[in-house]
Amino acid sequence: MWEISIRITKKSIKVKMSIQESNQLLRFTTAGSVDDGKSTLIGRLLYDSKSIFEDQIAAVKASSEKKGFDYVDLSLLTDGLKSEREQGITIDVAYRYFATPKRKFIIADTPGHIQYTRNMVTGASTANLAIILVDARKGLLEQTHRHSFIASLLRIPHVVVCINKMDLVDYSQGVYDRIVEDYKAFASKLQVRDVHFVPISALKGDNVVERSKNMTWYEGPTLLYLLESVHIASDYNHVDCRFPVQMVIRPHTLEYQDFRGYAGRIEGGIFKPGDEVKILPSGFTSRVKDISLNGESIQEAHAPMSVVMTLEDDIDISRGDMIVRPNNQPQTGQDLEVMVSWMNQRPLIPRTKYIVRHTTKECQAMVKDIQYKVNVNTLHREEGIDRIEMNDICRISLRTAQPLFFDSYAKNRQTGALILIDPNTNETMGAGMVI
Missing domain, CATH: 2.40.30.10 (Translation factors)
Structure with a gap:
């Protein structure tokens, strides 16, 4: 905002x-399954790029020692809530800022648990790039598929797949190559075009900021170099x-x-x-x-x-x-086809009325029909659905009380986006992408 x-x-x-200079500021999000090391990776980026203060480092070291770790738990730099620190998981979206001589960054560290998928959607909605972490020991999991699908649905232009914890598989090139091939096979079904792969160890720092001496077989760029050099001026x-x-x-x-x-x-x-x-x-x-x-x-x-x-x-x-412009106008209408990520515990039921917020306009709307729900693992469509639960992704038909001026989300991520709001509680119910 x-x-x-x-x-x-x-x-x-x-x-x-x-105002942000579009080519100097990169917004990116991290995503992946539980314990893939997202918060540790962000902490490593902040630590190795010297973007944190000495008192913060001291506090993290003290917390790590208190927990009995023989290493500095860099994930504590982003997991700020007390419940997060106690459970060792990310619950809320943590935004962090850092800069290098080449670019400024805003990071959205998002949760990996399925029940917090809505938080991932929130953090990724304005991202230029998504970092999807994969545990080298486990390979692709359900949340890898789910977050990759959401990145595709949100039209995030650039995706970097980081195969993390390479130190726990002896920096094996074979493990890395197998995961890359598996991800390429799954991503071929998605609308993701610019995909990069980097083998890393967030804990040890391999290929995050500095090139790894343990993976000489990898000839690609480090993660930070990718973040500094990816071209984003054409994303708008x-x-x-x-x-x-x-x-x-x-x-x-x-x-x-x-x-x-x-x-x-x-x-x-x-x-x-x-x-x-x-x-x-x-x-x-x-x-x-x-x-x-x-x-x-x-x-x-x-x-x-x-x-x-x-x-x-x-x-x-x-x-x-x-x-x-007179010769280049958006679509105008009251009937919209929308892909929705449902974000509330109360289910989505047809014929329910909501408030639609689209760009700077608000009006009443009603969900006419649920066309299908998407199975994020197989990408198959499940039809005949009469209700949508929290974290589900579906396609709906929406009728607004006033005409909206919109483009498809694939054409414009701003004029193609909307949110559904409960008129009684003012809670955000779902985030929608116009088809």
Whole structure:
């Protein structure tokens, strides 16, 4: 989420926003089965890249000694909840930040237990890259399939499969090759294109930041090198112009009584002053008068920049409207086909009413039908389902009370995403991807 604040001066209206340089910031998530070493891997990345303070290291060393370990338990750097430390598992999504001279990173360390799959969906929803860990001793497990399918469903552009705990199989190339072939066979059924494989030992540090001396047969890059070099500038849709309006800026002062700006985050395409645009749902057209960032006019803006846009004409525009190009418009309608990851203990039942939140728009909706549930192990469709339980993934037909302006999730991860909210409790019930 981005934040916006307004400061009015005599000369200008300053709009300050938090914005990320799309090619300098990599958001990635870790996924895998229980005890595959996800938290340890993140701890190793932070430790070897010198991204943690000395007092944090001292605290982790003390906790490790208290537990009777003869090594530093780096997983404690991410497992912050008391219940996590006591059980030795990850429950909640832990976000961590670190940086190298080449790139900045935001990590979402997600749980491996089946009952916390919804947490994995939350952590992966904004990721550019997914690291899927596989225990070299166990090979592919149910959660490996489940998380790989979710990564494919969420259209995460890049996947790095880390075969971990290679030190426990004597750094065997044969074990590594067998797991790689098994994963390739499973991934061939998924919509995953950019896949890399790295044999590592998170505990020992092999091929995480430094190249391993124990696996000279591996000639590929280390994990950190992959994270620093993967190309993510093309992950955003820079063709289809989409600007959902989040806020209308209308200062109540005499000096700026004629100012009307539209603030929001560009979710696709490139906008420039002078471009002809169309406003949905009204259908009125105008031209972009000015685009400002941090109070200064800029010559072009692209996804995922947060900007303020002004138009040459006074048009009735409010939160939830969308500014697009006249010759390149999203789909508009009230009937949607959606893949849903169910995230609540209360089941999904047809004819139930929810609140849909899509980009900056909210409206009522009803689930018309459950078409099928996906078996994440076989990827087969189970039809004739009359209810969906927590952590299930299914395809539903959705009817909204108001028209939405959307693209398919495969085309645009922002305008193709939505969430279902319980109107009584305001709980998030499910995360949806428009087909």
